[in-house]
Amino acid sequence: PIVLIxxxxxxxxxxxxxxxxxxxxxxxxxxxxxHGIIFDFLGIVIGxxxxxxxxxxxxxxxxxxxxxxxxLMRIILTIWICILYFVCFHNIDSHGDDQLRVSLMxxxxxxxxxxxxxxxxxxxxxxxxxxxxxxxxxxxxxxINLYFGEKxxxxxxxxxxxxxxxxxxxxxxxxxxxxxxxxxxLAGFYASIPGITRMTVGDPSLNLHNKKFITAKExxxxxxxxxxxxxxxxxxxxxxxVQYSKHMEHYREWMYELTMFLMNKDNSISNDTxxxxxxxxxxxxNEPSYSEGREGKYFPKNLYLSLKRRSNALGWLEIxxxxxxxxxxxxxxxELPILWVLIITCALTIFILYRVFFIDGSPVxxxxxxxxxxxxxxxxxxxxxxxxxxxxxxxxxxxxxSLIETQxxxxxxxxxxxxxxxxxxxxxx
Numbered sequence: 001p002i003v004l005i006x007x008x009x010x011x012x013x014x015x016x017x018x019x020x021x022x023x024x025x026x027x028x029x030x031x032x033x034x035h036g037i038i039f040d041f042l043g044i045v046i047g048x049x050x051x052x053x054x055x056x057x058x059x060x061x062x063x064x065x066x067x068x069x070x071x072l073m074r075i076i077l078t079i080w081i082c083i084l085y086f087v088c089f090h091n092i093d094s095h096g097d098d099q100l101r102v103s104l105m106x107x108x109x110x111x112x113x114x115x116x117x118x119x120x121x122x123x124x125x126x127x128x129x130x131x132x133x134x135x136x137x138x139x140x141x142x143x144i145n146l147y148f149g150e151k152x153x154x155x156x157x158x159x160x161x162x163x164x165x166x167x168x169x170x171x172x173x174x175x176x177x178x179x180x181x182x183x184x185x186l187a188g189f190y191a192s193i194p195g196i197t198r199m200t201v202g203d204p205s206l207n208l209h210n211k212k213f214i215t216a217k218e219x220x221x222x223x224x225x226x227x228x229x230x231x232x233x234x235x236x237x238x239x240x241x242v243q244y245s246k247h248m249e250h251y252r253e254w255m256y257e258l259t260m261f262l263m264n265k266d267n268s269i270s271n272d273t274x275x276x277x278x279x280x281x282x283x284x285x286n287e288p289s290y291s292e293g294r295e296g297k298y299f300p301k302n303l304y305l306s307l308k309r310r311s312n313a314l315g316w317l318e319i320x321x322x323x324x325x326x327x328x329x330x331x332x333x334x335e336l337p338i339l340w341v342l343i344i345t346c347a348l349t350i351f352i353l354y355r356v357f358f359i360d361g362s363p364v365x366x367x368x369x370x371x372x373x374x375x376x377x378x379x380x381x382x383x384x385x386x387x388x389x390x391x392x393x394x395x396x397x398x399x400x401x402s403l404i405e406t407q408x409x410x411x412x413x414x415x416x417x418x419x420x421x422x423x424x425x426x427x428x429x
Contacts, residue, residue, distance in 0.1 A: 001082045007040055008078045012071055014064050031060055042077055044125070046070050084231065087224040088114060094221045102218050103194050103367035106225035113232045116344060120239065120337050129332030135325050138162050144315040148261075148303050158315040162322055165254050175238075175245060183237045184230075186378070191229035193371040194222065201365045233378075240382050243337070247330050248389050255323055255396055261305035261316070262403035264410075307407045320400075338386065345379040348372050 033055065040046075040063070047070060052062035066074070088111040094100055095107035103109075141159040148154040195213035214222050307313040355369050363369040 001078075001085045004041060004078045004081055007042070008074050011040070011064070011066055011074060016061075031057070033060065042074055045077065046074050084110075084114070084228055087228050091221050091225055091228075100218050100221060101215075102221050102225075103197075103371075105229075105367050105371040106194050106221055109371065110225055110228040110232065113229060113236070117232055117236050117239075120236070120340055123336040123340055124239075124243070124333065127333055127336050129329045131325055131329060135322065138322075141315070141318055144318060145311050146305060146315045147309055147312055148305055150304070150306065152306075152309065154303070158318050161319055165323070168254075169246070169250060175241060179241060179245075180238075183241065184234055187230045187233035187237060190233050190371065190374050190378070191226045193374060194225070194367045197365070197367045197370055201362075237378065237382075240341075243334065244382075244385060244389070247334075248386070251323070251327055251330065252389060252392055252396065255327075255393075257299055258316070258319060258323065259396060259400045259403065261303055262307070262400070262407060264304050264306075307404075308411055338383075341379055341382060345376060345383060348376040348379065352376060 043063070046066065048062055049065040049067055049070070052059045052065060091107045091110055094102065095104075138159055141162065142157055144158040145155055146158060146161070148156075192213075198215075199213050305312050305316060307316065351372055352363075352369065355363050355366065355372075
């Protein structure tokens with residue numbers, strides 16, 4: 001919290017001058033190109049002033065610039081985080097009071113959950129995967145055209161396809177309200193485990209039998225733990241869900257679209273179908289359409305990319321290679337966080353087994369056991385979702401191989417197909 005307060009003051013009172021304002025470190029070369037946000041814990045959440053280009057000299061200080069709305073959000077978050085830390089330390093101090101009949105989940109639970117969240121976020125932020133050699137610039141793909149349909153009458157470039165993929169990843173992604181509400185309800189259920197246990201089966205080890213959900217004597221600790229555990233569990237599950245939906249599921253959807261290009265579908269063109277340059281605009285940075293005539297999220301359902309044309313085969317392979325490299329980078333960044341979740345799950349499972357088989361008494365009457373059991377189920381659900389999407393990628397890979405083999409078979413059997421003529425047409429265009 002102390003670091004956040006200093007950072008908030010630094011960004012709040014920053015001015016465009018040589019001195020810079022409050023707490024302006026002089027050992028940083030602000031005129032250099034900075035692609036990352038430095039000295040800012042809340043930078044990923046708050047963001048920066050839009051329309052800033054780090055490559056332009058006048059915008060080299062983009063990482064110090066924020067709008068007034070972003071600064072207001074920073075103040076609110078800083079105050080809220082300070083309150084969370086205060087509650088955590090207050091509950092830790094209450095742990096040594098023998099007169100208070102509260103569980104470990106309410107005294108040490110919030111700080112333990114906060115530690116888990118900070119470590120996971122640190123692993124996601126600090127770990128960065130790099131490819132050697134690096135990916136060439138996408139501009140080289142502008143000359144590679146893709147011709148769709150049996151008559152090759154619908155066209156775009158491989159560059160626009162990949163530009164649309166990158167733009168949709170950053171701009172057109174959002175988590176549905178249903179998922180957000182479910183996350184909050186699940187986090188609230190986890191935080192309510194102590195109160196639910198007191199109201200139902202009780203906890204004889206802590207003399208919590210026949211107590212109310214919130215008691216008059218321990219209400220500060222109980223209410224503080226309820227609020228903090230709900231917020232931290234929501235943040236933890238939201239972080240995992242963002243990584244799953246924004247990257248894994250989004251990546252799989254685009255790879256699916258690329259795969260379905262190889263399937264020969266009904267290519268009849270209606271009067272309102274976009275052709276030529278109009279169709280080419282669909283691959284730009286505009287928001288994807290979800291009209292009724294579409295099978296996928298981003299492209300018309302009847303698109304067919306024949307690999308008979310050399311430019312189609314080359315363009316498809318270039319797009320496939322780029323997406324494969326993006327997948328390697330992303331999944332490489334997920335290794336340490338997933339390993340951390342796996343370690344936490346294993347440790348919680350060992351505790352559950354130890355409590356069931358080696359400690360006397362009914363485990364259901366233990367607040368700590370019930371809370372750990374719910375947390376274990378949440379971690380297992382996250383790991384199972386990751387495992388299931390890995391299975392989807394394997395199925396997608398098999399479908400790609402099958403469609404490519406089908407196109408190869410068709411090209412061998414098609415007597416009209418002529419390699420020299422097709423290559424000459426591509427060179428001429």
